[in-house]
Amino acid sequence: MTPQGQRINDKLVAVYNDIVQLEEIEIKKSQFKDLSIKEIHTINAIGMYHRKTSSEVARALKVTPGTLSVSINNLVRKGYAERLRSDDDRRIIHLGLTRKGRLMYRLHQSFHRQMVQSFLKDLNEQEVTLVEKALDNLQHFLDEHS
Structure with a gap:
């Protein structure tokens, strides 16, 4: 690895x-x-508005349905999430956030919004595009190796 590559790795x-x-x-x-942290990221994956199934949330988090089920059970028990039966097909269960879960979701989104604003502070549009391209390249590498 080049010295610059090592510095970038260390910073990442x-x-x-x-x-x-x-x-x-x-x-x-x-x-x-x-x-x-895992539960907070599960809340984030459930989201505020679109009712997702457990399978959709598990895919978004890149975890097994069984692993997600444990997290959902904990979030339901703690009062952050709820299971909602579909009106169309009672066999289908969607996940939703309670009032407490929505509050946590908004707080977490605010933290990430502030973090991104700080990260991009004083960059021009071309530099922001370059940062986005570099992150896309990194995500592509991670997707290939997961």
Whole structure:
């Protein structure tokens, strides 16, 4: 790896670790201290408006339905999510957020919005496009290796 490649790698690792650590710290200081990062990302994947099935949420999180089921059970028990039967086909169960879950969703979205604004601060449109292209390349690599 080139020296520049090593510096970029070190920065990517540090940023990832710092984001996770900051999210954990902020959660513990909030009224949502009963949630794990994994549960917060599950809330985010359920989303606010479109009622998704467990399969759709599991695919979005890249986890098995069984793994998701454990998270959903915990979120239902803690009062953040609910299972809703379809009006059209009672066998189909959609996932939704309770009022408490929607509040957590908005808080998490706000954190990410602030983080992205800070990340792109003082960049011009061409630089933002370049950043987006680099992130697309990274995502493509991750998709190929998962």
